[in-house]
Amino acid sequence: MTFKITRRGALLTSLAAFAMGSLPATAQDYPSKPITLVVSYAAGGGTDAIARVFAARLETALGGRVIVENRPGAAANIGTEVVADADPDGYTLLIGNQGPMVVNPHLFDLPKDPAETLEPIALIADAALVVVVGPKLPVKTMAEFLEAAKAGELVYGSAGNASASHLGALLLGQKAGIAVKHVPYKGAGPAVNDLVGGHIDFMVTTIPSAIGLVQDGTLTALAVTGPERFSTLPDVPTAIEAGVPDYTASAWYGLVGPKGLPPEISAKLAAATAETLADPEILSKLQNDGAIPSTLAGADFGAFMAAERARWGEVVKAADIKIE
Amino acid sequence: MWDMIANLGLGLSVALTLKNVALCFVGCLIGTLVGVLPGVGPVATIAILLPVTLSLDPTGALIMLAGIYYGAQYGGSTTAILVNIPGEATAVVTALDGHAMAKNGQAGLALGLAAIGSFIAGTIATVVIAALGVPMTRMGLLFGPAEYFSLMVMGLVLAVVLSRGSILKAVAMIVVGILLSCIGADMETGRERLTLGLHMLHDGIEFVVLAMGIFGFGEIFKNLADPEARDVVKAKIGRLWPTMRELRENLAPMLRGTALGSILGVLPGNGAILGPFASYAVEKRLSKTPEKFGTGMPAAVAGPESANNAGAQTSFIPLLTLGLPPNAVMALMVGAMMIQGIVPGPQVIERNPELFWGLVASMWIGNLMLVIINLPLIGLWVKLLQVPYRLLFPAIVAFCCIGLFSISNDPAQIVMAVIFGLIGYALWKLDFELAPLALGFVLGRLLEEKLRQALIISDGNPLTFVTSPLSASLLVVAVVALAIAVSPKAQKSREDVFKDA
Numbered sequence: 001m002t003f004k005i006t007r008r009g010a011l012l013t014s015l016a017a018f019a020m021g022s023l024p025a026t027a028q029d030y031p032s033k034p035i036t037l038v039v040s041y042a043a044g045g046g047t048d049a050i051a052r053v054f055a056a057r058l059e060t061a062l063g064g065r066v067i068v069e070n071r072p073g074a075a076a077n078i079g080t081e082v083v084a085d086a087d088p089d090g091y092t093l094l095i096g097n098q099g100p101m102v103v104n105p106h107l108f109d110l111p112k113d114p115a116e117t118l119e120p121i122a123l124i125a126d127a128a129l130v131v132v133v134g135p136k137l138p139v140k141t142m143a144e145f146l147e148a149a150k151a152g153e154l155v156y157g158s159a160g161n162a163s164a165s166h167l168g169a170l171l172l173g174q175k176a177g178i179a180v181k182h183v184p185y186k187g188a189g190p191a192v193n194d195l196v197g198g199h200i201d202f203m204v205t206t207i208p209s210a211i212g213l214v215q216d217g218t219l220t221a222l223a224v225t226g227p228e229r230f231s232t233l234p235d236v237p238t239a240i241e242a243g244v245p246d247y248t249a250s251a252w253y254g255l256v257g258p259k260g261l262p263p264e265i266s267a268k269l270a271a272a273t274a275e276t277l278a279d280p281e282i283l284s285k286l287q288n289d290g291a292i293p294s295t296l297a298g299a300d301f302g303a304f305m306a307a308e309r310a311r312w313g314e315v316v317k318a319a320d321i322k323i324e
Numbered sequence: 325m326w327d328m329i330a331n332l333g334l335g336l337s338v339a340l341t342l343k344n345v346a347l348c349f350v351g352c353l354i355g356t357l358v359g360v361l362p363g364v365g366p367v368a369t370i371a372i373l374l375p376v377t378l379s380l381d382p383t384g385a386l387i388m389l390a391g392i393y394y395g396a397q398y399g400g401s402t403t404a405i406l407v408n409i410p411g412e413a414t415a416v417v418t419a420l421d422g423h424a425m426a427k428n429g430q431a432g433l434a435l436g437l438a439a440i441g442s443f444i445a446g447t448i449a450t451v452v453i454a455a456l457g458v459p460m461t462r463m464g465l466l467f468g469p470a471e472y473f474s475l476m477v478m479g480l481v482l483a484v485v486l487s488r489g490s491i492l493k494a495v496a497m498i499v500v501g502i503l504l505s506c507i508g509a510d511m512e513t514g515r516e517r518l519t520l521g522l523h524m525l526h527d528g529i530e531f532v533v534l535a536m537g538i539f540g541f542g543e544i545f546k547n548l549a550d551p552e553a554r555d556v557v558k559a560k561i562g563r564l565w566p567t568m569r570e571l572r573e574n575l576a577p578m579l580r581g582t583a584l585g586s587i588l589g590v591l592p593g594n595g596a597i598l599g600p601f602a603s604y605a606v607e608k609r610l611s612k613t614p615e616k617f618g619t620g621m622p623a624a625v626a627g628p629e630s631a632n633n634a635g636a637q638t639s640f641i642p643l644l645t646l647g648l649p650p651n652a653v654m655a656l657m658v659g660a661m662m663i664q665g666i667v668p669g670p671q672v673i674e675r676n677p678e679l680f681w682g683l684v685a686s687m688w689i690g691n692l693m694l695v696i697i698n699l700p701l702i703g704l705w706v707k708l709l710q711v712p713y714r715l716l717f718p719a720i721v722a723f724c725c726i727g728l729f730s731i732s733n734d735p736a737q738i739v740m741a742v743i744f745g746l747i748g749y750a751l752w753k754l755d756f757e758l759a760p761l762a763l764g765f766v767l768g769r770l771l772e773e774k775l776r777q778a779l780i781i782s783d784g785n786p787l788t789f790v791t792s793p794l795s796a797s798l799l800v801v802a803v804v805a806l807a808i809a810v811s812p813k814a815q816k817s818r819e820d821v822f823k824d825a
Contacts, residue, residue: 042732043371049659052375072732074526075509107514155781161514183469183780184511186773189649189658193592196646199468199781208662212647212669288662323514 027264030090031064038094040079042072046206050253050289051095054124057282061272075162076100077110084117088260090269094118096256102309103162106316107323114256115309120301121255121266122273125291128226128250129168131239132210132219133202134195142222142242145202149178154201157183157191162321165191167312168204168225168249170319172239175247195219206251207233207290225249231287252294252308254301270297328454331677335454335685338678344387347380348686351388352693355395359402362409362720363536363727366396370656374663382664383679387686389660390640393653394446394687397636398694401438401629402705406431407720409540411727413531414632416762417600419539421617421624428620431709432564435702437574437622438629439695440566444575445582445630446691449637452586453644453684460638461645464590469777470788472591474798476771479598481802482605483763485809488618494760497751501764502771504529511773512780524736533737534765536724537744538751538758544717545749551713564703570622577607577627585634590642592650596635597766600628605805637687644680646670 037058039051048070055066071079080100086092101114131142137154139145148154158166161184173180183200185191188209194200196218203210207230213219214233223239224230225248239247255273257266276282277293286293296304316322338344354373358364370389377385397414404415405422418438425434452460467475480498487494507518508528519525566574584606585599607627608617617624640657642648647668649655661668666676673680708716728737748758782788790796 043368045655046659048371049374049663052371053378053663056375056378069733071734072527073734074523075514077526078523078732078734161509161512181780182512183777185777186511187655189655190592193465193642193646193648193650194468194777196648197465197468208658208667212667212671215667216670218646218670284665285663288665288667321514323509323516 034065040076057276061275084112088258090265093257097253106313118256119261122270123254123294123296123301126252127291131222136198137201155181157200159188164251335681338682339686347384347388351391352395355392356399359396359399383682405434408543413597413766417628424620431706436566437626439698441578441626441630442633443695445634449634450688460590469774471795473774474795478802481806483760485605497760498764501761502768505765505768537741538748541745542748574626577623578630581627581630582634585631586638589635589638599631599635603627603631
């Protein structure tokens, strides 16, 4: 359903809001004021870019304003806390991704456990990673890569401690039974730069950060880490096809709100998210970002997060990277 | 050669369409504005405007966003010169002699030289991108963690050369700067260091918070404590335009600054910030009157400003030739390209020549526009100095607070900046210089990051810094420069300054 804002309508709405005072919001008049969508990262990052594109289209689907607010800091835990502390009225929501939602609980002693203080609304998108090598390690296939890794410890760069590119490579090492050495960078850009410059051996990085250089032949993509091949890299096998059993890793983004969100509002938001993700324009933008839109919502999304949390917990434990 | 001219011709034909000229103008204007406003940087501006660019074609969108970036560099120097608030690391150097010139009644000259130097640097850098983009990319790739670390060591030596007073005090300030840069989560283990358990310190201190605190708020405390000193600024306005002779005298610093800025701008991880510092050190070394540096030398504004602008422009090279962003603004440009469906990478030049060359050509047009926007404004800016301070300083404070709050929508940043303001004021009272502190802070992060990366890669073997020829030669230069700086002759010129002061 669409919601047209007329002058009389707006007047009536505001009068109604005034008359109702502090009555709890109902799904019918939701949203009657701007929604704040919290992003736990600084303006300009990958999550921020997705959030802004998503929010712009969500406004149309919901018929109300959606304002992106950046609350970066403390390994994205600040944003989580802000939303966990907010009123569960549907006017403060969070773009949650796997870092703060399922990895950080294993690394930090968090005052607010995201699984207990946040309500899953809908998974937005899931972005597979890609295993790439540069001029320092001129192998062409995953088999050659594993061979080289057995001959000597390989060095990989990541976008930072506990980032998807760090954990993705850790898990690759664990699943393939090879020893790998971690060099953290500040963001994927400088790490890819050193990969191209031949200072490090490999990376497990987001598809957009490397795809241009892969298509050009500067870097070689050995495998994508999703369950299926990626449409713009059709010749690159999945890691499982390439001989690393049971290895998948991805960076995902979802919509979550404070615990206790009225189910009708949650359902309305999930429907609006589904409508947004069905828009071909949004679809192609997500694809450019290496992401596949998701259909998981509500409890299914919650179950997905729980499974991810358990899985990455094992990786963190095996690598012993907990922060005290 | 002919190829390049043909390519630039194609670029100009794209950039000179009415729509693209208008977008370039809008970008430059917004950029100037966010640059002038203390604390509001190009990163936040571009991030917020990114969705707006969806409705534009890719070339137009990038032309506008690029305009915001170099426009902000331009505007930033205005604030640094007039009110001593460097909003970006690169403007710290401009503030040194630029603000001193404003106090001497030469604000117009300082602003004029900054604008003209930036224009010359922008023009040359445009040609450099067109002619040398690919070889310079290769040069940038030679810098791995070990080479980068040695470059940063050289940068720290520059910080010593930069200082005017006691070497011991300068070194102390550099060390404090480095220590401040260590605050926050450890990059490798994630463990918190020096955070006092405070959430807001987990990710370290933002440079803007430090700069606005020690320079911006510190300056305000200074002026409020000493009303006579600032009335002097008010009384003297002086000429607005540089004379031909002054331009001639400053042409060589501008060209040297351009060369240094162009080279350092290509380096990944914000190597461009070293450009203005290197230019300042070079000019001081070459100057017949090095003791006057810090008291308002025109060459100390013209050189670093040119380096700043040249670096801002050549930092587009890794983005355009490899699709690799060397800094946060360039990362946003990658985002803008992705949103438009263009995959950044080496193939952009071949697949989208009109975008590549159009953007390059637009940079030159943008620089011309910035001169046209800014030169008439100089008179207006200088008049700002005549506004009674009791009216001016609340406005500065208000703008600073807006900028600080917008960093992470958190009032804690403002509190932190005020604390730094008090520290800055105390250090000034005790005759400590603040520029080495700022440089130590900026370089400290890179220094630690690169040191640790290099040592992880080399399995902890420190020989990695001397087995690489590039790294070894940088270290040699650093040692020689340090030796010259602490030599008796240089010491003497320092003491002379001390007597004057």
